[in-house]
Amino acid sequence: MLIKVEHLSKSYNNVTPIKDISCEINKGEVISIIGPSGTGKSTFIRCLNLLEKPTSGKIIFDGMDITAGVDVNKLRKRVGMVFQSFDLFSDKTIIENIMLGPCKLLKVPKKQAYDRAMELLRMVYLEDKATAYPFELSGGQQQRVAIVRVIAMNPEVILFDEPTSALDPTMVDEVLAVIKQLKKQKMTMIIVTHEMAFAKEISDRVFYLDEGVIYEEGTSEQIFDNPTKDKTRHFIRKMKDLNISFAVKSFDFYKINSQIADYACRYNISHNRVIQMYTVVEELVALKLLPALSAQTEVELIFSYSEKYEIIEGTISYKGECINPIELGDELSGQILKNAVKKIEHSYDTESKINTVSIEM
Amino acid sequence: MKSCGLGSMEKRKRLLIAEIIICIAIFLAILLPNVCGTTTQNDISGDIEGVFTLDGMTAAVINSDVADKTVHNKYPQSKVVEYTDVDEVANALDKENADFFVCSFEEAILLRDKYEELYILPGALIVDGVENFVVIKKERYKYGTTNKTFKDVENAGATIACMSGTDDQIHLEERFHDCQFKYYPALPDILQAVSIGAVDYGSAFDNTREEQLAQFEDIAALPENCYVNKFSFMFPRNDKGNKLCKEFNDFYKKCRESGVYDEMLAKWQSQDESKYVIDVDSYKPDVDNGQISVVTLGKWTPMSFIYNNELSGMYVELTYMFCKEYGYTPQFSIADIDGELAGVATGEYDMVADIASENEERKKNVIFSDTILEEATILVTKADTDAIKEVPKAQAFVQSIKESFVNCFITQKRYQMLFDGLNVTITISLLSILLGTVLGGIICALRMSGNTFCEAFSIIYIKLVQGMPIVVLLLLLFYVVFAGTGIDSRWICVVGFSLDFSAYCSEIFRTNIESVPRGQRIAARALGFSEVGAFTRVVLPQALIGILPVYCGQVVSLIKLTSVAGYIAVVDLTKSSDLIRSATYEALFPLLVTALVYFILASVINLLLRIVGKHYGPRLKPSR
Ligand SMILES: Nc1ncnc2c1ncn2[C@@H]1O[C@H](COP(=O)(O)OP(=O)(O)OP(=O)(O)O)[C@@H](O)[C@H]1O
Numbered sequence: 009m010l011i012k013v014e015h016l017s018k019s020y021n022n023v024t025p026i027k028d029i030s031c032e033i034n035k036g037e038v039i040s041i042i043g044p045s046g047t048g049k050s051t052f053i054r055c056l057n058l059l060e061k062p063t064s065g066k067i068i069f070d071g072m073d074i075t076a077g078v079d080v081n082k083l084r085k086r087v088g089m090v091f092q093s094f095d096l097f098s099d100k101t102i103i104e105n106i107m108l109g110p111c112k113l114l115k116v117p118k119k120q121a122y123d124r125a126m127e128l129l130r131m132v133y134l135e136d137k138a139t140a141y142p143f144e145l146s147g148g149q150q151q152r153v154a155i156v157r158v159i160a161m162n163p164e165v166i167l168f169d170e171p172t173s174a175l176d177p178t179m180v181d182e183v184l185a186v187i188k189q190l191k192k193q194k195m196t197m198i199i200v201t202h203e204m205a206f207a208k209e210i211s212d213r214v215f216y217l218d219e220g221v222i223y224e225e226g227t228s229e230q231i232f233d234n235p236t237k238d239k240t241r242h243f244i245r246k247m248k249d250l251n252i253s254f255a256v257k258s259f260d261f262y263k264i265n266s267q268i269a270d271y272a273c274r275y276n277i278s279h280n281r282v283i284q285m286y287t288v289v290e291e292l293v294a295l296k297l298l299p300a301l302s303a304q305t306e307v308e309l310i311f312s313y314s315e316k317y318e319i320i321e322g323t324i325s326y327k328g329e330c331i332n333p334i335e336l337g338d339e340l341s342g343q344i345l346k347n348a349v350k351k352i353e354h355s356y357d358t359e360s361k362i363n364t365v366s367i368e369m
Numbered sequence: 370m371k372s373c374g375l376g377s378m379e380k381r382k383r384l385l386i387a388e389i390i391i392c393i394a395i396f397l398a399i400l401l402p403n404v405c406g407t408t409t410q411n412d413i414s415g416d417i418e419g420v421f422t423l424d425g426m427t428a429a430v431i432n433s434d435v436a437d438k439t440v441h442n443k444y445p446q447s448k449v450v451e452y453t454d455v456d457e458v459a460n461a462l463d464k465e466n467a468d469f470f471v472c473s474f475e476e477a478i479l480l481r482d483k484y485e486e487l488y489i490l491p492g493a494l495i496v497d498g499v500e501n502f503v504v505i506k507k508e509r510y511k512y513g514t515t516n517k518t519f520k521d522v523e524n525a526g527a528t529i530a531c532m533s534g535t536d537d538q539i540h541l542e543e544r545f546h547d548c549q550f551k552y553y554p555a556l557p558d559i560l561q562a563v564s565i566g567a568v569d570y571g572s573a574f575d576n577t578r579e580e581q582l583a584q585f586e587d588i589a590a591l592p593e594n595c596y597v598n599k600f601s602f603m604f605p606r607n608d609k610g611n612k613l614c615k616e617f618n619d620f621y622k623k624c625r626e627s628g629v630y631d632e633m634l635a636k637w638q639s640q641d642e643s644k645y646v647i648d649v650d651s652y653k654p655d656v657d658n659g660q661i662s663v664v665t666l667g668k669w670t671p672m673s674f675i676y677n678n679e680l681s682g683m684y685v686e687l688t689y690m691f692c693k694e695y696g697y698t699p700q701f702s703i704a705d706i707d708g709e710l711a712g713v714a715t716g717e718y719d720m721v722a723d724i725a726s727e728n729e730e731r732k733k734n735v736i737f738s739d740t741i742l743e744e745a746t747i748l749v750t751k752a753d754t755d756a757i758k759e760v761p762k763a764q765a766f767v768q769s770i771k772e773s774f775v776n777c778f779i780t781q782k783r784y785q786m787l788f789d790g791l792n793v794t795i796t797i798s799l800l801s802i803l804l805g806t807v808l809g810g811i812i813c814a815l816r817m818s819g820n821t822f823c824e825a826f827s828i829i830y831i832k833l834v835q836g837m838p839i840v841v842l843l844l845l846l847f848y849v850v851f852a853g854t855g856i857d858s859r860w861i862c863v864v865g866f867s868l869d870f871s872a873y874c875s876e877i878f879r880t881n882i883e884s885v886p887r888g889q890r891i892a893a894r895a896l897g898f899s900e901v902g903a904f905t906r907v908v909l910p911q912a913l914i915g916i917l918p919v920y921c922g923q924v925v926s927l928i929k930l931t932s933v934a935g936y937i938a939v940v941d942l943t944k945s946s947d948l949i950r951s952a953t954y955e956a957l958f959p960l961l962v963t964a965l966v967y968f969i970l971a972s973v974i975n976l977l978l979r980i981v982g983k984h985y986g987p988r989l990k991p992s993r
């Protein structure tokens with residue numbers, strides 16, 4: 009085991025992006041970290057090389073507790089990091105960028121450092137750019153150099169923070185190819201990324217980060233194909249939500265329909281799908297459910313659409329006694345509803361007294 | 370790429386040629402006014418130099434009572450001839466049966482208006498409170514003449530140059546209330562202003578008239594006296610000053626009584642320049658009662674002036690004598706009258722070896738010694754042109770150019786003074802650049818430290834220093850902060866300029882450091898560089914690209930800025946050229962040469978910095 013994180017938390021003045029993270033990472037493993045924006049992915053991996061100082065918890069790297077005051081500069085030589093913005097030193101040539109660390113920090117003789125740097129450049133097919141300046145390179149080329157600059161330090165683990173987010177789509181692949189090659193060389197890597205297909209392909213394990221914790225963790229297949237938790241699924245499937253809440257007495261059928269129309273328009277949802285959603289609102293909510301509820305009851309209606317999987321999920325939730333709207337109302341409307349949806353279920357949580365109707369279309 | 374390189378070569382060449390052409394044009398533009406057209410030169414043929422040289426000559430009088438007494442009093446060796454009316458006098462003067470005619474002002478004006486060939490000598494003869502004037506034959510007068518009187522001055526609109534530090538302000542403004550006044554620090558400045566026509570009239574002293582008129586051929590004095598000044602030395606209003614003043618008064622009284630004073634006067638007023646030496650060694654005190662700091666003008670021949678690059682003059686020698694008598698060792702500084710007054714009022718100086726007029730306002734701040742000199746203030750103006758001959762400027766210029774040059778730089782080894790001044794300027798500049806840069810770095814570090822208190826401090830520091838004119842800063846340091854500490858004013862200059870320079874430096878540093886993308890510093894940290902390592906290896910080399918050119922400019926402007934050092938009694942390059950200017954009454958050469966020296970100095974330092982930048986600095990590559 010190379011890295012062990014125990015109950016790590018990190019707060020800034022007014023936000024606590026990381027609340028409680030624990031995990032173990034083995035030598036040679038490739039870990040992808042995914043999650044919505046602003047959930048602390050960057051914060052987490054910056055904690056791993058102490059670019060951010062953890063508020064509490066422990067990080068044990070190669071058997072030593074690095075949160076208990078170690079020589080950070082020494083640690084960072086063993087934990088490399090590649091940034092979203094490449095951050096090559098703009099006044100130095102490519103070869104100087106790569107040689108600077110080994111020469112000044114590892115005290116490698118110049119000749120040796122040069123040979124190694126050229127060898128690494130050859131590996132990423134940028135040999136001919138050795139004497140160029142960073143501004144003369146494309147984004148993808150710069151990022152490849154940035155990776156090489158880290159490898160030249162012979163780190164034991166490399167942290168990537170969204171290495172392809174700042175690149176044009178045409179350049180993403182050349183950078184990912186380099187990372188794939190590193191996996192072949194058994195490099196331990198922790199990669200924060202939004203490239204789902206890439207993450208799925210390369211990762212041994214995937215962390216889904218949300219709400220300040222590792223919300224769900226598993227192999228690529230588990231996380232990407234069979235996520236067990238709602239939020240994970242929403243995220244993986246890139247689901248787009250429509251959130252409508254209202255009190256029973258102020259239910260406005262036309263207003264809700266126009267909201268659905270807007271939502272459909274925004275995400276390019278097909279006409280058939282819209283009709284289905286209208287049907288759910290009319291038959292299930294207006295005709296079956298509302299008459300059974302008291303006037304004060306608050307109802308929440310959520311539609312989630314996944315473009316990739318071409319599905320819509322609907323959720324209706326409300327508080328009170330157990331009322332299952334599916335059974336209510338007349339036969340005809342029940343029939344129409346059943347034709348419109350794939351699956352419909354009611355559940356009741358006796359403790360919180362919340363009714364939930366899940367619909368799949 | 371290659372053709373671009375060649376093109377820039379070509380362009381550089383063309384630029385260089387254009388630069389040279391412009392330089393020549395500027396040179397010609399300065400020179401041309403001096404060689405084109407005509408200029409005036411006084412025909413110095415007369416034998417009468419002024420009211421002082423008349424003793425022994427034949428005097429003519431009409432009203433025997435008063436005039437007789439005046440002549441006997443002022444010119445004891447002169448023979449007096451009595452005439453009955455003015456026509457007779459005019460005839461006698463014309464035939465040179467009489468050399469001069471003593472009468473009242475009204476009579477003199479009458480006579481002059483009637484006979485064009487007669488002239489009223491400037492300077493009233495005062496006996497028993499009655500003013501009399503001298504009329505002579507105009508062509509016998511040695512200097513420039515004017516027919517103007519105070520009546521002409523009173524006509525509204527005239528501009529009068531006055532000397533700051535005298536009572537000119539009070540008396541002249543009262544007398545000529547419709548006139549405009551301009552203030553100058555010393556007599557030579559006033560005379561120069563009159564000579565170049567910057568003002569219509571200038572105030573001057575009766576006694577020093579001859580000296581001035583000999584230097585400025587185109588200046589003439591008006592006949593009347595404005596008012597009589599009482600001049601004396603000054604001491605600060607503190608215990609030390611009180612004691613010194615009392616001692617000085619005793620000493621001065623003894624001098625007058627024993628005739629030492631008159632001997633000295635004779636020595637310093639004589640034409641024999643070989644006597645203008647003070648044997649400093651002979652004035653070493655026998656007992657040691659400590660040092661006293663003495664300030665003097667250094668611009669006033671023969672009382673306090675620079676001779677052979679040494680501070681010299683009667684008042685300087687008098688001070689040495691006084692110090693020997695009481696066992697003091699004097700430390701001399703040179704400052705203009707404003708500086709003398711301010712310095713003695715704050716106790717910066719223990720004694721002013723220069724006379725200033727006594728008035729009530731000043732008595733609040735300083736102690737005056739017994740009156741040393743009584744002297745009338747007169748007005749001078751441009752001489753009438755008919756009395757002076759016109760010569761082509763080119764001829765006069767070529768004639769005078771060598772003379773001026775020799776006079777300004779060779780005579781009395783004045784170049785030595787320039788070198789000393791240059792030395793001071795370079796020393797102050799280099800030290801200030803060095804200290805200012807270091808201090809600037811520290812301020813910049815504080816500014817970027819992230820500590821609220823440090824940041825606030827540095828922001829206030831920068832705002833204060835940048836918001837203050839450098840002269841005010843220097844004066845503050847000199848008269849307030851370091852007042853009475855006895856620190857050499859050159860060091861105070863270094864402190865002042867360092868403060869000023871550091872404020873600009875720190876901002877130059879900060880803006881350029883901040884312009885380096887933050888990500889690169891963090892990337893370096895992530896590679897394992899320490900904070901210092903990341904700064905020196907990654908941030909600084911990039912920041913330097915932007916810093917160097919601006920820094921060079923700032924250095925050049927600092928060097929030029931040091932020219933105000935004279936404000937606090939430092940004799941730097943500018944001040945030494947100023948002293949030469951006032952000693953020689955020549956403006957062109959000292960100023961031209963000074964400008965040239967500054968130009969060369971700035972260019973050389975700029976070049977050095979560029980070479981350093983090329984060798985040790987970052988490669989100047991364009992960034993994205
Ligand atoms: N230096 C900081 N000071 C204060 N708050 C910060 C700081 N850095 C990050 N945060 C906050 O912490 C939270 C997590 O930020 P972080 O950059 O780790 O998110 P992320 O998951 O990397 O997002 P993204 O996918 O957009 O990069 C955000 O709300 C952010 O505003």
Ligand SMILES: [Mg+2]
Pocket residue numbers: 049050051169170
């Ligand atoms: Mg991030």
